[in-house]
Amino acid sequence: MSVVKINVLTVPEEQREVLEKRFASRAGVVESQDGFEWFELLRPVEGTDQYLVYTRWRSEEDFRNWMSGPMQAAHRGGGGEGGERPRPAASDSTVWSFEVVQQAAPKTG
């Protein structure tokens, strides 16, 4: 089964809009990565004030392959007018790792 990797971002209130704008103009390269299955940026509403960058991969190896190179490119672009990257909107980040044990999707038809 797949693995889920969640990057947990601590984002100061006044940086939320900046963060969301950066994602809105993200590189869009992860979609082409072998073994990539899903991405969601989750905005906190209740229970936490941390944003979650949810990613799902076919295998641990596929995630490692992305981490070992393409990920750097994905984090370099994203909305700048060129030149140096602006200061990160997040003040902290932690990666959570999970294995998918069960899953369900809506019935079709």
Ligand code: HEM
């Ligand atoms: C130092 C830690 C990290 C920070 C602060 C961070 C923050 C960000 C930000 C602000 C963006 C929007 C694009 C940009 O401005 O570059 C982005 C893109 C992204 N991040 Fe991270 N990130 C970090 C590490 C990670 C890790 C470990 C993962 C994997 C779980 C991840 C998954 C993604 C994905 C999938 C995108 C979209 C890339 C694309 O469109 O191709 N990030 N990240």
